Amino acid sequence: MWMYLFLGLYGLAMCFILFYSLAQAGLLWHFFRFKRNCMAPAKVSDAGLPAVTIQLPVFNEKYVVKRLITAVSEMKYPAQKLEIQVLDDSTDETSSIIQECIQNYPDINFKYLHRKNRNGFKAGALRDGLRQASGDLVAIFDADFVPDDQFLLQMVPHFSNPEIGMVQSRWGHLNEDYSLFTRLQAFALDAHFMVEQMGRNAQQAFINFNGTGGIWRKACILDAGNWQDDTLTEDLDLSYRAQQKGWKFLYRPDVVSPAELPPVMSAIKSQQFRWTKGGAECAVKHLKSVLLGSFPTKVKIHAAAHLLNSTIFIAVLLLSLSSIPVWWGFYQGLIPAIYFKAAALFLLSFTVIAAVYFFANLSLANYSAKGLLRYLWELPVFLSVSMGLSVHNAQAVWEGLSGRKSPFIRTPKYNLDEKTGPWVSNVYHQLKVPAGTYFEAILAAVFLILVGLSLYTATYEMLLFHGMLAIGFGMVSLASFRSYLAKPGA
Structure with a gap:
C-alpha cells in the first residue's frame, strides 16, 4: 500500500x-498575437510631457552605484520636469560614493535621501521617497541596471491614456556570457519577458511590474494602497492590487533595460529565494480575491498560474x-x-x-x-x-x-x-x-x-x-x- x-x-x-x-x-x-500589435505610442512634445521622478533604491552597492548614477544622469528628458531621487539605505562607503558622484552633475535635479534604518526594506524606501516625489510619474531602477538614455521618451507617452497605471520594459543582460550560470539565467528571464509578459498582456490578463525598469503613475500607486512590505515581492503585490482596482498595465518588449545577472550560486540563490517566497506570499494574499472577482475566466486561470508558478x-x-x-x-x-x-x-x-x-x-x-x-x-x-x-x-x-x-x-x-x-x-x-x-x-x-x-x-x-x-x-x-x-x- x-x-x-x-x-x-x-x-x-x-x-x-x-x-x-x-x-x-x-x-x-x-x-504570437502580441507580436502583431504595434505598441509604440505617438510622440509627445516637450511641453506636453509630465513631470517624472526617477527613484534609485540603494543598499550597500559600492561596486555599481556610480555606474547607475552616471547612466541616469544621461537620461534624455526636459530638465525642468525631471527629478532623480537616490533612496540610500546604505551602512557602508556607498553613501559617500553617492554624494561625491552626484556633485558631478550640478545641473541635474538629484535628491539624496538617506534613511537611518531599513524599515520596510525596499518597499519602505520607495514609500518614503514617494511622499517627497514631485513627479506625476515614477520610474524605478535597481542598482544593477544601466538604463538607456531614451527610456523616458519611449515610455512616458503611453501615460497620455489616463487608464494606464504602469508601463514595464524588458530586461536586457549586461553579462550573460560571463559564465554558464549567467547564461542560464538569461535563458530563463528571456522566456519570462518574451512569452509570459507578452502573452499575458496580449489578452489583458494580470502582468507584473518587475521591480525595476518600469514607470508608475503616482496616482495609481496611491490608489492601490502604496508600497507595502508584508511580502518579499512588493512589486508583484502592488501590481495585483493596482490591476484589481481597474488600472491597466502595458508591456514594451522593444524597450530594453540592461542589467547585471548574479554571477555566482550564492547570489543566485539569494535572488531566487526572495522571488519564489515572495510569489508564494502574494498568492496567499491575492489569489482568493482574484478568483472571486468579476474577471473573465481566462484572466482568473492565468492569474492562478501566475501567482502559483513558484x-x-x-x-x-x-x-x-x-x-x-x-x-x-x-x-x-x-x-x-x-x-x-x-x-x-x-x-x-x-x-x-x-x-x-x-x-x-x-x-x-x-x-x-x-x-x-x-x-x-x-x-x-x-x-x-x-x-x-x-x-x-x-x-x-x-x-x-x-x-x-x-x-x-x-x-x-x-x-x-x-x-x-x-x-x-x-x-x-x-x-x-x-x-x-x-x-x-x-x-x-x-x-x-x-x-x-x-x-x-x-x-x-x-x-x-x-x-x-x-x-x-x-x-x-x-x-x-x-x-x-x-x-x-x-
Missing part, C-alpha cells in the same frame, strides 16, 4: 506540472523524491507497467515548456542557426539546474505559503560585465553554507547511484530523468560550495 502512496504523490506532482505547462501553452499562443518547485521536489520508491516499485514488479506507460501523457508538459523557451530565445536571436545550436544545449542544462534548485526554492515557497516571515535580503551586485572578473573579491556575498546545500549534494549522490543501478539492471524508464537530477543537484551543490566557501581575495 505504501508504494501506491508514493505513486499518488508522483502522479499529483505530474498533474500540477501538466497544469502549469498548459497555462504556458496559452501564453505562447497569445505571445509552487512548481515543490512539485518538482516531490516528483524527484517520490520517483526513487516508484522506480524501485517498477523494478520489483510491485507497480504494474501500465501506470508508467500512462505517464507518457505528461511528455506533453516537456514539449510545451521546450516550445516556450524555443520561441522566447530564438525570437531574440532572429531564429538564427547559432541561436538554435545554443538552445539545443541550453535547454537540457537549464532544466537540470532548475531541478537542482528545487530543494532551495521549495523551502522558500513553503515558508511563503505557511506565513513564515524572513527579512529582505538583497542580491549582491558585482559589476562584472566582462567575460572575466574577480567575483571572489566582493565583500557582500554570503560565506555561510546553508544546510540545504548539503542535502543537494546528498541527492546528487543518490540519483547518480540510481543512474548506475538503472544501467546495471537495464531498467531505463527513468534513466534520463534521474540523470538530469544527478547533474542538476551536482552542479548546484558544487557551485554553492564554491561560492559560499570562497574567501575574499582568493
Whole structure:
C-alpha cells in the first residue's frame, strides 16, 4: 500500500506540472498575437510631457552605484520636469560614493535621501521617497541596471491614456556570457519577458511590474494602497492590487533595460529565494480575491498560474523524491507497467515548456542557426539546474505559503560585465553554507547511484530523468560550495 502512496504523490506532482505547462501553452499562443500589435505610442512634445521622478533604491552597492548614477544622469528628458531621487539605505562607503558622484552633475535635479534604518526594506524606501516625489510619474531602477538614455521618451507617452497605471520594459543582460550560470539565467528571464509578459498582456490578463525598469503613475500607486512590505515581492503585490482596482498595465518588449545577472550560486540563490517566497506570499494574499472577482475566466486561470508558478518547485521536489520508491516499485514488479506507460501523457508538459523557451530565445536571436545550436544545449542544462534548485526554492515557497516571515535580503551586485572578473573579491556575498546545500549534494549522490543501478539492471524508464537530477543537484551543490566557501581575495 505504501508504494501506491508514493505513486499518488508522483502522479499529483505530474498533474500540477501538466497544469502549469498548459497555462504556458496559452501564453505562447497569445505571445504570437502580441507580436502583431504595434505598441509604440505617438510622440509627445516637450511641453506636453509630465513631470517624472526617477527613484534609485540603494543598499550597500559600492561596486555599481556610480555606474547607475552616471547612466541616469544621461537620461534624455526636459530638465525642468525631471527629478532623480537616490533612496540610500546604505551602512557602508556607498553613501559617500553617492554624494561625491552626484556633485558631478550640478545641473541635474538629484535628491539624496538617506534613511537611518531599513524599515520596510525596499518597499519602505520607495514609500518614503514617494511622499517627497514631485513627479506625476515614477520610474524605478535597481542598482544593477544601466538604463538607456531614451527610456523616458519611449515610455512616458503611453501615460497620455489616463487608464494606464504602469508601463514595464524588458530586461536586457549586461553579462550573460560571463559564465554558464549567467547564461542560464538569461535563458530563463528571456522566456519570462518574451512569452509570459507578452502573452499575458496580449489578452489583458494580470502582468507584473518587475521591480525595476518600469514607470508608475503616482496616482495609481496611491490608489492601490502604496508600497507595502508584508511580502518579499512588493512589486508583484502592488501590481495585483493596482490591476484589481481597474488600472491597466502595458508591456514594451522593444524597450530594453540592461542589467547585471548574479554571477555566482550564492547570489543566485539569494535572488531566487526572495522571488519564489515572495510569489508564494502574494498568492496567499491575492489569489482568493482574484478568483472571486468579476474577471473573465481566462484572466482568473492565468492569474492562478501566475501567482502559483513558484509552487512548481515543490512539485518538482516531490516528483524527484517520490520517483526513487516508484522506480524501485517498477523494478520489483510491485507497480504494474501500465501506470508508467500512462505517464507518457505528461511528455506533453516537456514539449510545451521546450516550445516556450524555443520561441522566447530564438525570437531574440532572429531564429538564427547559432541561436538554435545554443538552445539545443541550453535547454537540457537549464532544466537540470532548475531541478537542482528545487530543494532551495521549495523551502522558500513553503515558508511563503505557511506565513513564515524572513527579512529582505538583497542580491549582491558585482559589476562584472566582462567575460572575466574577480567575483571572489566582493565583500557582500554570503560565506555561510546553508544546510540545504548539503542535502543537494546528498541527492546528487543518490540519483547518480540510481543512474548506475538503472544501467546495471537495464531498467531505463527513468534513466534520463534521474540523470538530469544527478547533474542538476551536482552542479548546484558544487557551485554553492564554491561560492559560499570562497574567501575574499582568493
